[in-house]
Amino acid sequence: MERKRVLGLALAGALVACSSGNFGRATGEGGGASPSPTIAASSEQEAIEARETPTPAPSASPPPIAAPAPNWNDLPVAANDAAGLSQQLVMLETAIHDPNVIGPQLAWMGHLQQLAYSRLQDYPEWKDSVLAALPDQTRAAVNGSLEAGKQLRMLSGPVPKTLPDWKIVAPASIDDLLSYYKEAETEFGVSWYYLAAIHLVETRMGRIRGLSSAGAQGPMQFMPATWAMYGKGDINNDQDAILGAARYLKAAGAPANMQKALFAYNHSQAYVNALILYAEVMKTDPAAYRGYHGWQVYYPTKDGPVLLPVGWVKE
Numbered sequence: 001m002e003r004k005r006v007l008g009l010a011l012a013g014a015l016v017a018c019s020s021g022n023f024g025r026a027t028g029e030g031g032g033a034s035p036s037p038t039i040a041a042s043s044e045q046e047a048i049e050a051r052e053t054p055t056p057a058p059s060a061s062p063p064p065i066a067a068p069a070p071n072w073n074d075l076p077v078a079a080n081d082a083a084g085l086s087q088q089l090v091m092l093e094t095a096i097h098d099p100n101v102i103g104p105q106l107a108w109m110g111h112l113q114q115l116a117y118s119r120l121q122d123y124p125e126w127k128d129s130v131l132a133a134l135p136d137q138t139r140a141a142v143n144g145s146l147e148a149g150k151q152l153r154m155l156s157g158p159v160p161k162t163l164p165d166w167k168i169v170a171p172a173s174i175d176d177l178l179s180y181y182k183e184a185e186t187e188f189g190v191s192w193y194y195l196a197a198i199h200l201v202e203t204r205m206g207r208i209r210g211l212s213s214a215g216a217q218g219p220m221q222f223m224p225a226t227w228a229m230y231g232k233g234d235i236n237n238d239q240d241a242i243l244g245a246a247r248y249l250k251a252a253g254a255p256a257n258m259q260k261a262l263f264a265y266n267h268s269q270a271y272v273n274a275l276i277l278y279a280e281v282m283k284t285d286p287a288a289y290r291g292y293h294g295w296q297v298y299y300p301t302k303d304g305p306v307l308l309p310v311g312w313v314k315e
Contacts, residue, residue, distance in 0.1 A: 117145050151271070193280075
């Protein structure tokens, strides 16, 4: 079934929406031939593009602040100057690669990474000096993620007037999700990092649950008719949805032609470019997935991006 093309709207915004200091926390309950594309322009997709964060235009030169020591009970805050941002990115890369950093602390680091990347998107004049101060491997990972975010920002549309019909849930664990990607890779030949990139961009590793039965559904955002052709099991189950996405991509030309397969999944070259960039980061450095797993759901509003924490639900 043909997917409606509204790709650059709220979701690319939600994917981009998080770096500015002007953000808040939303309140709510709880804490052969290519197949037709999978995802519809549901509210989920309208906000994925919101997740790279359409932030208000930053001031020309914010006052520098020192990067604070981590306080795991507070929301992370990206540094407000190029030198501080470089220090944070080096610290983040070290933490993400440290197997002793797990659970809430690792998630906090991933969240801060998301905010730091968005801060750097907001101040492109810092990019050269920040990248120059980073080790080679860190520089490549940061640059790849920045370029992916840049592609998703190209999809951004008008800022939504209302919050989405969603419930935000905790993602499955890193180990569980990696096992699902690898299972799909073994069965269908689609490399795990492409599936992880789709999962990241579509629903932030399954955090977004749409409350409407219409439009795209589940952690990999299938249209019901497409799911009937390529899915097995529960459309809202991560394992079933990841296997369904791999099955669909194989029918669309993967793994031989990933460009073609990903474009079938979503008819946007900017979307495809972003997926390939995120996938390349994880292919080069599989530990990068540990950082991406901590990225949160932000939604753009006229007052700035709003964090939708786990437990948030549209009232």
